[in-house]
Amino acid sequence: AQTVTQSQPEMSVQEAETVTLSCTYDTSESDYYLFWYKQPPSRQMILVIRQEAYKQQNATENRFSVNFQKAAKSFSLKISDSQLGDAAMYFCATGDMRFGAGTRLTVKP
């Protein structure tokens, strides 16, 4: 099974600033997918962004983008112009449904 490591249990960002959440993974596959999910307080987990490993271009969804470094097996999430509604647990996940320990993001007004 693929494994996922998130080394930042908690992160904090000022509203309107940029924050980067880190994720590393381990896989023996050559083609695979990576995901970032968001779990707002007391709400359901939802997808933030998805990246296919063979695509060179980093995925982007509005204010959310990834920095995918295949050789380093690194998959970080950048949130630009942070908003109060971005406060949540963020989980990095692989295509074989394995998740990291999560990063709790706090957004300060």
Add this chain to the structure above:
Amino acid sequence: DVKVTQSSRYLVKRTGEKVFLECVQDMDHENMFWYRQDPGLGLRLIYFSYDVKMKEKGDIPEGYSVSREKKERFSLILESASTNQTSMYLCASSPLGGRGANVLTFGAGSRLTVL
């Protein structure tokens, strides 16, 4: 607009009780999953199923079993609940295939406390 429904949001059970956690999805998804979520450990895969009456062990199946008699329903069973099974349980589903590209749709979670 509810797509994955977990029948109980909060449960309190006693040690040794048999516990059923039910999950129903209305998206005609083939794949269904059960995770437990614990602080500092993230989501850990307990069991998953790719089809009716099929099941596969995840990373932490000990102390759990599952049942999938109908495509839309996937039940997690704790045969004899123990205090170390106190946790948040998340059900998820996804369509078949996609070579690992499929996005999971999650339920709201069931918080189980075993006394």
